[in-house]
Amino acid sequence: MPVLPGPPPVEITLRRSARARRFSLRVSRLDGRVTLSLPMGAREAEAMAFVRDQEGWLRQALAGVPQTAVVGLGTLLPVEGRRLTIREGKGRSPRIEDDSLLVPGDPARVAVRVATFLQARARDRLAEACDRHAGALGRPYARLTLRDTRSRWGSCTADGSLMFSWRLILAPPEVLDYVAAHEVAHLAEMNHSPAFWAVVQRLLPGYAAPRRWLKTHGQVLHGFRFGA
Structure with missing residues (x-):
């Protein structure tokens, strides 16, 4: 799984789609998972270059995801x-x-x-x-x-x-x-x-x-x- 470096590193899930005509980033509001949809023939290097261009938006979107709490004593x-x-x-x-x-x-x-x-x-x-x-x-x-x-x-x-x-x-x-x-x-x-x-x-x-x-x-x- 490719990773966008930085504080903190962000894992990127790549999803190739025959219907995709361009790159598209999505951040799950539930768990912060980042998914990049891309055309079938696109190279991963191009995809990650797109992610780097969108890094400002991506980190802002991640900052708005509710924090996850692991359930245990004291929760x-x-x-x-x-x-x-x-x-x-x-x-x-x-x-x-x-x-x-x-x-x-x-x-x-x-x-x-x-x-x-x-x-x-x-x-x-x-x-x-x-x-x-x-x-x-x-x-x-x-x-x-x-x-x-x-x-x-x-x-x-x-x-x-x-x-x-x-x-x-x-x-x-x-x-x-x-x-x-x-x-x-x-x-x-x-x-x-x-x-x-x-x-x-x-x-x-x-x-x-x-x-x-x-x-x-x-x-x-x-x-x-x-x-x-």
């Missing part, structure tokens, strides 16, 4: 909108107590145990919300799955399968509820037409505020690393 982690400090706990399972998330066991496995705890909690909350909204809509969904998606918070397929990012459990409860209502609304309208938004409004009056929160703060939820 301040939002859970359902509450800021909890991860601390060493006793017993068999992680639990929330006051302003702490207490995690028993090997400190080296704290991140994995926290992720498992959050995923189970996210499934419970999302299943409750989807059952409630689907009941109000009068349209059942086929199944519910969780993933750690980067590009979307949820989706609904033509067969009624719902998928959500489990990181929604890090957001305030009304945000998770909005995403559940949004995807359940697709059971009736597989589009984003005015008719679709009317369904969302019927399921969740006042959805605009949590939708705005997600657009403004959602990327922060991707800033926590729970493993390699």
Whole structure:
């Protein structure tokens, strides 16, 4: 992987594309990954010369990427909108107590145990919300799955399968509820037409505020690393 030297060095992922007609740089707002798209026949030396010409813009864009926090003891982690400090706990399972998330066991496995705890909690909350909204809509969904998606918070397929990012459990409860209502609304309208938004409004009056929160703060939820 080519590297742009400097303080600090920047790794560049090259992506050749038959559709690319020119060089194009992109910086991920989620993790700061830098991708350079280039035509199939372009030489790497030309590509890196383009990167050097764009270095000022590139470093400015990287400076705006939220910092990544590796989850462990002492991490301040939002859970359902509450800021909890991860601390060493006793017993068999992680639990929330006051302003702490207490995690028993090997400190080296704290991140994995926290992720498992959050995923189970996210499934419970999302299943409750989807059952409630689907009941109000009068349209059942086929199944519910969780993933750690980067590009979307949820989706609904033509067969009624719902998928959500489990990181929604890090957001305030009304945000998770909005995403559940949004995807359940697709059971009736597989589009984003005015008719679709009317369904969302019927399921969740006042959805605009949590939708705005997600657009403004959602990327922060991707800033926590729970493993390699």
